[in-house]
Amino acid sequence: MAFDLLGRIQHELLLFAGVWFAVGAIDEWGVDILWLWLRLTGRVGTGAVREPSSAPLRGVAAVLVPAWHESNVVGAMLSHCLAVWPQRELVIYAGCYRNDAETVMAIVNVGHDPRLRIVVHDQDGPTTKADCLNRLYAAMREDEARGAPHVRSVILHDAEDMVHPDALVALDRALDTADFVQLPVRPEPQAGSRWIAGHYCDEFAESHGKGMVVRDWLGVGLPAAGVGCAFRRDAIEAIATRRGAAEPFAAECLTEDYEFGLLVGEIGKRAKFLRLRDADGALVATREFFPGTLVSAVRQKTRWLHGIAYQGWERLGWSARPLELWMRLRDRRGPLTAMVLAVGYLLCVLAPVTMMAAWSGLWTPPPVDPAIRALLIFNFAALAWRVGMRVAFTTREYGLHEGLCAILRMPLANVVAIMAGRRALSAYVATLRSGAVTWDHTTHIGHPSISSVSAQ
Template structure:
C-alpha cells in the first residue's frame, strides 16, 4: 500500500492506525510505504513513529525537498519498494494507492486479493464521508454534500456501466490497484506520468491503450443496526472532501484541467485503433466537460427566466408551443429525470434522507445540485484560464508542483462504527442471518452472556466459526490444520496433565522465541510464565487442542516440515502467521516452499536440501 504524504502530520497517524487495526487481511501479507519529504519535518516525525509502532510500515524519504508532484512521490516510493523486495526476499503481487485521509474498508484487501486473479488493475468505489443530515447542518454541509452527490452518481451508476460495456474506466487516484504484471512493464519505476496534474486518470488511459482494462468493482456487505434493521454497506474508500468554496474550486480546477486539457487530445483518441468505440465515446464524454460546464451559468439564467415567464406576465423568451418552447420543455423533463437518477444513486449509498436533500430540496432546482454546478462552472473557467494564459510559476519548471488539498480525519469514536465485530463477521460469511443475530444479541444482553456462547448454545454456529471469526477481528493467527501430523516438539519438561490444564502446547522453537498453540480464552500471562522466554501465540479451538495433546508421543507424518520451517523462521525470512497460511495450503515438503513462493515469500532464496 502506497501513501504519498506532504504536510499531513495531523491526519497521517490516525489514518494508518485505523487501516491496520480495522483491516481483516493478514497483517504479515501487506506492507505500507509512506512517501515523505526531508523538509516536511512534521510528517517525517509521524511517519517515523508509525514505522516504530508497526513492523509493516516503512518511511520512504524523497531525495528532493517537497513538494514535487504526487506522481513523482509515488514513483520514488515504487523504486524504493523494488529495493525493499531484494533486501527482504519478497515479491509483492500488487500495489494499492491510497491517500493520506482515507478510511479503508476492512474487507478491501481481501476483495482485491480475490479479484487480482482475473484483473490486472482495479478501482474501488470512493464515497465522500458525510454527516447524518439534519436541519441544522443542511447548509453547513452543502459543498461537501455536492461532492457526495457527484461521487454517488459516478461510482454507483456510471463507472459500473462503463465496466459492463467495456468502456474506458478511469482511476480515481485512491483505492487504485495495479497488479505486478503491469508494473513489470515499467522497469525504471516511472509508473505514474509526472507531467500531469491528474496522473491517475492519464495512467489508466495508458493502461487501456496497452490492452489492460481497469476493473471497477461495486460490492456490498450487510450490517445490523442498533434498531435491528439491516444496513447495506459498500466495500469502498471513504474520504473527507473540501467543505469550503475556495478549496473545492482549487481541487476541481486541477481535476478539470488535468483531465480535459492535459491528459489527451480528442483527435488522437478518435484515431487510436487500440480503443474500441465505447471507450472513445466515454473519453469524449469526459473531454466535453470543459465545454458543458461553461453552459451551466447561462443555462440556469435561461431556465429561470423560462419558468418565471410561464407563470408571470413577462416578455416570452420562447413563444408558447413553438419549437424552441417544446425544446425547453423536453430539456426540463431531462433535467428532472437526471434528478431522479441522482436521487436513486444517493439513496443507495447514503440513504433516503440524504437523497431527498440532494435531489428535491427544493424541487426543480435543488440547492446542492445548483451549488455543485456553480463550483464546476467556476472551476472550468479557471482551468481554461490556466490552459490558455498559462501559469508563470509552472512555466518556470518542467513538472507541475503538487497542488494538494488540506485534509481532515474522523474522531476515534466515529471510526469505531467502521470496524467489524463478531456479529458483522458471521453475517458477512453467511453463517447466520440478521434475524438470528438480532435475537441472539437480545439474549446476550439479557443474560450477560458472550454473543459467541449464545450462538453456539442455540446451535447456529460451531466453535470453530466463532474462534476463527474472533481471531480475524482481533488480528490473531488462527490454526485450522491437524498439527499432530507435523509431530510434537520437545515436550519432555511438560507433563500431559499440565498441558491439558493450561490448554497450551509449544509447536516450534527458535532462538527468537517459542510458538505456542492455545485458545482465545486462556490466561496468556500464566502460559508465558510456564514456558518462559519470548512466546508467540497462535490460536485454535478447545477440541483441536485436546486432540493435539492426546497425540503426544506419536510421530507426525510430516514431521520434517516443521524442522525446515524453523530454519526459515530463524533466518527471519518468514513469520509465524505466514507459516500457518502456508501450512494450510501445503501437503508435502515440496509444497511448503512452492506455497511460500506463491505467497511472494522466499524470493531468490535457495530451498533447503
C-alpha cells in the same frame, strides 16, 4: 432599442444552451438506459464478501501512500490500515518530504510496525503526487533488490482515506482475473458541511453506482480513482515500458491515477470495477472527507478538470473505438459543461428582465421560436429525470434525507463546476506558458475514524 438587442441575445443564448443541454441529456440517457437494462436482466449487481478480512493474501501487497502537509490525517489513516489489515504480506510505503517535518513526525508517531516503511523524498515538496508515487515505487524496488519478497500487487491510497477491513482481501482475490481493480469511493457526510461536502456524496453515489458499472460491462478503459485501486505488478511494469520510462507514473501529470487506469486498457490488460457489500450490508469502499468549503472544492475540481480534460486530451488523445471515444468525450466534457451551465444561469438573470419589460409595455417580444419551445420542453423533462436519478442513487447509499437534500445541492454543484471550469482553463494556459506543474494539494483536517470535521 436596447430591449430588442437584449431579446436577440437571450434568443441566441437559449438556443446555444438548449442544444447543448439536450446533447448532454441524451448522453446521460445512454448510460441510464444501459444501467437499467443491465440491472433488470441481472447482468450486473453488487456482490457479497465471501472471505474473512484476515485471510492471507496470494502474495505481497504494497500500499503506496503519498503525503504532503497531511499531519492532521496521515497518522490516523496509517494506524487504521495497520489495525484492520492484519496480513503479514502487507507493506505500506508512506511517502513524505524532507521540508515537511510535521507530516514526517505524524508518520513516525504511528509507532513501530515492520509492515510500515517510511520514505522521505530527497527533494523539497511539493513536487507532484505522481512524482511522490514514483519515489515510493523506487523504494519498493530497492527493498526487493535487498532481498525482500517480490511484490505481487500495488495498491494506491491517499493520506486521508479510511479503508474497509474487507477491501484488501477483495482486491487481492480480484487480481486473480484482472490486472487493475477499482473499489468504489464513498464520501462521508459531514455535519459541518452538509452542502459543499454533501454534493460529493451525490456525485460519487451516482458515478460509482452507475457510470463505472456501465463502463466495466462495456469493457472500455476504467479511470483509476487514485484510492482503493490495485494493480498487478506486471501491469505496472508494462505501463512503464509503454511510456518509455523507468518510472511508471507520469510526474508531469496532475491526474496520474486517471491516466494510469486508462493505460491499462491501452496495453491490452483487463480492468475491473468491484462492488461488494460486507456482512452488515455496508459498501466495501474507500471512505474519506471531501472538501468542505467552496474554495477548497473549486481548487480540487480545478485539478481534476485540468488533468482529465486538458492534459488527458493532450497526453492520451482519442480512440478509434466508438465506445472508448464516447467515454473519453464524457470524461472531457467538463469545460464545455461549465460554459453551458454559466450560460444557463445568465439566462436566469436575463429572463426576469425581459419579462418585466414585456409586462410593462416597454418591449414587445417576438413570437416564441418553435425550436426553442421544443428544446425547453425536452430539457425540462430531462432535468426531471436527472433529478430523479440523482435522488435515487443518493438515497440508496445515504438514506432518504440525503437523497432529498441532493435536489437542493444540484445548483450548488453547478456553481462549483462553473468556477472550476474557468479556473482550470486559466491553469492550463499558465502551464502551457511556464511548463511547470505542481501538486495543487487539498489539505485535510479530519479522518473518518476519529473525527467528523470537514476537509479544507
